[in-house]
Amino acid sequence: MIRLYQAGDELGINELYEKVFGKKRSLAEWQWKFETFPEGATIVIFEEDGHINGHAAFLKLTARQQGQELVLGERVDIMVDPEAQGRGIYKQIVSRMIQECKAEGIDILYGFPAETAKQVFLKVADGKDLGNVPRFLAVNKPGALLAAKVGKLQAIQSPLDKAFSVSIPKKSTHQLRELGDRLSVAEMLYGRFEKQYPLHTKRSSGYLQRRFLDHPTKEYQVYTLEQNGYAEGYCVLHDETKANGVTFTTIVDLFGPNDEAIIADQLKAIRRFTKADALNCWAVPDSPRYRALKKAGFFHINSPMPFVIKDFTGTGSYDELADWHLSQSDVDSY
Known part of the structure; x- marks a missing residue:
């Protein structure tokens, strides 16, 4: 039944x-x-x-x-x-x-x-298959990743990571500040920039509270991305440690100006801020974020997530992947 x-x-x-x-x-x-x-x-x-x-x-x-x-x-x-x-x-x-x-x-x-x-x-x-969403990876500590795969390389892990650290972006104009109870700031940022994006889930303060801050089993870190003390975006990060000891930071969401140069600078700030061995993030192909990730030292590692829709509007306005703004926050498993 x-x-x-x-x-x-x-x-x-x-x-x-x-x-x-x-x-x-x-x-x-x-x-x-x-x-x-x-x-x-x-x-x-x-x-x-x-x-x-x-x-x-x-x-x-x-x-x-x-x-x-x-x-x-x-x-x-x-x-x-x-x-x-x-x-x-x-x-x-x-x-x-x-x-x-x-x-x-x-x-x-x-x-x-x-x-x-x-x-x-x-x-x-x-339904309609719109294609797969690309996933990007940035490596901060290659020694840690190699040592996790080949135990004999543990001896060179620290010097390799130290040598590689010179290639991690050292400068950006953004700084991360914990959001805390400043949900009104996130609401302001959404109202300021939402028209710059294609179709997307509405990111109100209530959405942030329910989706991330109230999650009963996962811990998320929400930060504003600030320039000279003023918030110019926010990011949601989730840290995890794999069974082999490698630490990952997922950029579950990133919202602010939909501008390639600004997003690249924000990604550099996040990459410098996190202590993780590697970071990953999604981006729709040919979007400002897709290009910004490459500028910030991320590389397109795979496209693991097929995206399908059933459009009841009959307009055909949302039938291409480029018609959407997607991040890992759009999947309940992240």
């Missing part, structure tokens, strides 16, 4: 999530993801004999483009119990999700599915 979410389903949903993805998710994280969105979330369930064997959901988000407001749906956690696969459940829950999108007035449904899921989405939803 296909139906919508009912109170109490979250326990079965999390059990299915662990079974499908091999990761535990706390009730607190589920509640953060599905109950704290101001615009709401819609969950489709496939239930058999009291067990949840299928799940599809979308999170409602407000988007902006040149002052125009649209409603986006982010498709998340589409999953079927491995023991129930091969019976068309995936197609059924995706079809029902599309029906709910239409009923709720979603303008565009988007997501970053794995290859098999992408093909089903494109067929069942009549």
Whole structure:
């Protein structure tokens, strides 16, 4: 039976999530993801004999483009119990999700599915594949990365990192300052620069609070990027240490003037500020950020994330990757 979410389903949903993805998710994280969105979330369930064997959901988000407001749906956690696969459940829950999108007035449904899921989405939803989003990497400490791969190189790790440090940008006009309780500053920055960007999720102070500061399991650092004491942008960073000991900083979000030279200078400031061995960041091809990343010493390492949409507007105005501004903040897994 296909139906919508009912109170109490979250326990079965999390059990299915662990079974499908091999990761535990706390009730607190589920509640953060599905109950704290101001615009709401819609969950489709496939239930058999009291067990949840299928799940599809979308999170409602407000988007902006040149002052125009649209409603986006982010498709998340589409999953079927491995023991129930091969019976068309995936197609059924995706079809029902599309029906709910239409009923709720979603303008565009988007997501970053794995290859098999992408093909089903494109067929069942009549969606469009806009291509893959490039990921950039900057190495601050190559010795640490090499030593993690080849233990014998640990002896030269420190001198190699010291020698390489001369190539890290030493000068920029921006400084990082912890945002703290200055959410009104982020709100001001968004209002000042949002019309410079193509279609994007609205980055209000409430969005920053809910998306990053209120996350129950992940720690994010939010900084303003300042020149002469004045905020000219902000960034959201997330640090992690891999099993091999290598430390990474992900630039989950970066917002300010959509200007290649300014973004490059801000990226240099972030790169100099972080203590991580390496940094990574997304950028849409041929955008000011894409070019700025290269100027700041980042290199395009791969394009791991396919981006697909179902455009209910019928305008065709959002059917190219260049029509979007995307960062890792647009994926709930970051």
